[in-house]
Amino acid sequence: MAATVDSSSTAPLLRGPPSTGQRRTAGKATSAQTLGNIVVSIVGTGVLGLPYAFRVAGWLAGSLGVAVAGVSTYFCMLLLIQCRDGLEGNDDEETGDATHIQSYGDLGAKAFGTTGRYLTEFLVLISQAGGSVAYLVFIGQNLSSLFTNTSRSIIPPSIFIFLLLLPIELALSFIRSLSSIAPFSAFADACNVLAMAIVIKEDFQLFDRFSLERGAFNGTWGLPFAGGVAVFCFEGFSMTLALEASMADRRKFRWVLLLAFITITLVYISFGIFGYLAYGDETKDIITLNLPNDWSAITVKVRCNAYGERLSLQGARMLVLLIVAIIASCIPGFGTFISLVGSTLCSLLSFVLPATFHLLLMGSNLKLWQRAVDYLVLLVGLAFACYGTYDALSDRIRVSKSIP
Template identity: 80%
Template sequence: MAATGGASSTSPLLAGPPVMRRRRTAGGATPAQTLGNIVVSIVGTGVLGLPYAFRVAGWLAGSLGVAIAGASTYFCMLLLIQCRYGLEAHDDEETGDATHIQSYGDLGAKAFGTTGRYFTEFLVLIAQAGGSTAYLVFIGQNLSSLFTNTSHSTIPPSAFIFLLVLPLELLLSFIRSLSSLAPFSAFADACNVLAMAIVIKGDLQLFDRFSLERGAFNGIWGLPFAGGVAVFCFEGFSMTLALEASMTDRRKFRWVLLLAFIAITMVYISFGIFGYLAYGDETKDIITLNLPNDWSAIAVKVGLCVALVFTFPIMMHPIYEIAEMKLTSIQWFQKFRCNAYGERLCLQGARMLVLLIVAFIASSIPGFGAFISLVGSTLCALLSFVLPATFHLLLMGSNLKLWQKAADYLILLVGLSFAGYGTYHALTDRHN
């Protein structure tokens, strides 16, 4: 999710292959701009949980898990693009009708009708809520760590969530224009890069403690945990079709996407290895918690928390929209709203209620690493692997070669197994 770092937006429909050019307008994004947008959409705070995932699985097993998760996610993103091209080209040739596949939900509707659209968008919504919850957990735990050494008793993360973050988010929920909040998303990405740089600097200062013999492989049962974290870090499926449509030359998208995934995978693996080898079994579920409370570490923690406070409303925006849409469709709401002021008051109340629910969930989560592994191995696995393979089989099945069908079935089975075990592991093995 950005994984948890980028903001969704509505992108224009752009020029694609020849069969689609007569009904799409040209996009303005260059390959370099698209590369940057991909990185912003994928890289988020989840990366700070990778060293802990490497601690659970081992540095070698974790590296393999990240590489496999990256390659699989890239392949499944291409499946979505193939489905879009196939559907639009087929409808043009057979019926002459103009089919517009703009979102993940559109593919769900093509595969399973209205139920498919609702189910797909529901998964995207819950995954978005999971990313928003992770923001609050991250902020609470980092702020709590700043006061560990300054008092006899540690202030719990939930206190910061309810007494500091929640009031600020309630005020920010009154802002309905994403353009007013968008600059803070770039600030958050800059803070993520700065945090990673300072963490790696701290790791290198402990270079004499590095040992490649330290936990290369910590058991097969640690792999699903690390895989869940890795999938969470790579999740960005809700933006795939929009990013591809934003390019002036859409034929170059797969190569731009490949370059982005190679670079991100290398950064993820390096970050996870350095963090785990530096701190070993003392590696915390958020690597910034391992940093000493000196000025640079404090600046990183505070900067990340401030940035996430202002990007949290962007993460919550799709959830707000859906809650308001459902509220306005209820008959009693339509009956009792008397004026524009009363309607706005009710809609704002819905936003506040959603915020309270997310805050209560975040305050009950014991660990950042275990939570993002759960979200990654369940919701993100369904969105990243199960649905793309299913859509590809149903929508493109008659045109697929035998090896393509075999690959889809393999991804489907592995994705379902991964999601099932991830849920079981998170609910039964709480020490992580």
Template identity: 60%
Template sequence: MEAKAEAPLLEVAASAGGRSSGRATAAQTLGNIVVSIVGTGVLGLPYAFRVAGWLAGSLGVAAAGVSTYYCMLLIVQCRKRLWEEEEEEEEEEEEKANELLHLQTYGDLGGKAFGSIGRYMTELLILAAQTGGSIAYLVFIGQNLSSIFTSIKTKEQHINPAVFIFLLLLPLEIALSFIRSLPSLAPFSAFADLCNILAMAIVIKEDLQIFDNSRNRSAFNGAWGLPFAGGMAVFCFEGFSMTLALEASMAERRKFPWVLLQAFIGITVAYVCFGLFGYLAYGNETKDIITLNLPNNWSAIAVKAGLCIALAFTFPIMMHPINEIIETRLKSSRWFQKLINTFRCAEWLGLHGSRILVLVLLSMLASFVPGFGNFVSFVGSTVCALLSFVLPAMFHLTIIGSEMRSWQRILDYCIILIGLAFAGYGTFNTISGHSSN
């Protein structure tokens, strides 16, 4: 999941009436959308095409792109409708303005739609998605470091990725967890995206060089292949929780749907081409992280090392929503408040101790993940599907339902049913091991 926490890079100033005034141009917003969506998941797309087949994989990516774009527009419409209601009820202006002033996050929208249950449900799914994305980061870095050291030092002997996760990554991430200023880590996020682009370029170059050997590639590999590829694609498109912040950051909000459409067309085409080229080049030898297919030369090693370094330093940004939710709940607990009143250092120790404990737990979970591709598809099929499709349609029906046309309500219901079926079917196939073919 890509769910990258880029909020510190978005400047949004609150104004009267509960709305927000953004300063970002269309070009800046386009860049922010791309940065928020594109992440390491893209490097698993060729494997999804191998599992599903080149045509099924292409359809899965395209369907995920179209569906995610449409559902992003749904939640933007929901917030717009809530603002219109506030303008229509001017007698409650002060109360409504204070309430809607904080309508900036996905969790806020869940609270408006279904009360505290909706907020907790939305935040729980965001927490699960960020946890899945964080574990995917650890697995990705561990497997690439294992590949680098295996090729340089041991040639044939494989080094377990868990060794690198616990001996290198965990101590580094514990040290970085003491940094609370996210903007200071923002340059590493830009570096990570640059490394992703460089890795994609090198992979495509290698793909084109061995295209002469590409034949007998399957178009379809069974009915279960399409949801597997769809789950991987949904994970790759997962920047959903940033939608409202991205829209609010624009100086001309009315242009947001068009800017978002441009971004999704470009990203979807790039995803399809990257997955297709990787599978056509390597066929059944395609690995769940395409960089592991690269030859053991210094340019490939440099790309892998650059990706690992960049992702290691952007990992705290991925962890920020998790830490924020946990620390907020911790501070609001009575026993913690009593502890703070008794011991001066209790707050500092408690908050940093919780961060260290979470990092240890995530590292343990990452060490048991059997494969990057299967895990990413599982997260995309379950948590990301619920977050990106089911919840937006439910919010849309609740907030705007009475004003919608029949076909719009039917479409929302279809999205909910298909999203739930997709989550169930994708989960079954991932757990049952069908995707390991």
């Protein structure tokens, strides 16, 4: 007798491609559901580093940096959609087969063959690993801050990462069912909202200390740092095609995406400004470290986050988690790390590759001004990645701001 299969344990992240000759069927998600999915895929713990980024760049420069990052990311997401629409609109005249683009890697394969697919998916994997490291650093440092003696932590963050967080993550890695992981993901999203709400509450309790005389623009050297943090905060770029394909009416996706980006950008700017104006030069690279150790702050600091990666072997899963934990234990500063990830990996995924794919895959159909915009995005993205990486790795920020 054949063994029964639990459908929930085999639930795919993406539906399989349609049969040969068939076109893609519409998804089932409404505009409201898609809006929620976009917000969940973009907003992460990186937002808690925004006040520190505003401290480094200045509240006005930081606001402009977040706005530019939001507009640029939105524009490049549309480039990916245009590439897919253009490719799927060109059927093979001899066989009548339709082209099906399901993922970011599929576009990489169309642009550069197998090498393009591997490169694109490798960058996505490494960027997600970078996000996972940032989560562990965040949780480890917050838990460590609960045990202090004369302003110094008694227990280093690495102890919490290896003895508490790593065992939990290893246990979660055995779960193969996406539906089983969903409660952990929902809990993490709820904690993100709770954390932001409590931080904003604490900010407004210090309203009388607010001063717009705090640095509005702290020098051009701080802009790449803040830009890297801002780009990191707009994570979830690789989910663009899946989110658009999930909609019942894909024609509305651009407007839903625009609404999501406007809302998220305004929230990011407000959160960064209020956090910086409340604490000024005392703003920590994780804003929750500025909170007093009362019950509400402790609730935020001990919150947990779960994430999962589907790998072919359980041993490989555990090895990946161990490597992530080791890297997280070696990260000296949350803000510098997320700026580095945003300046390098996220910049390549969010700006450089979309502009390159658009030029290669849609080149014959592009007008001169469209080519010019693509080249501008490509060159600026490369320049930002190079200088942002140098800036994040240098000690100039620490020396200039005398960070303890």
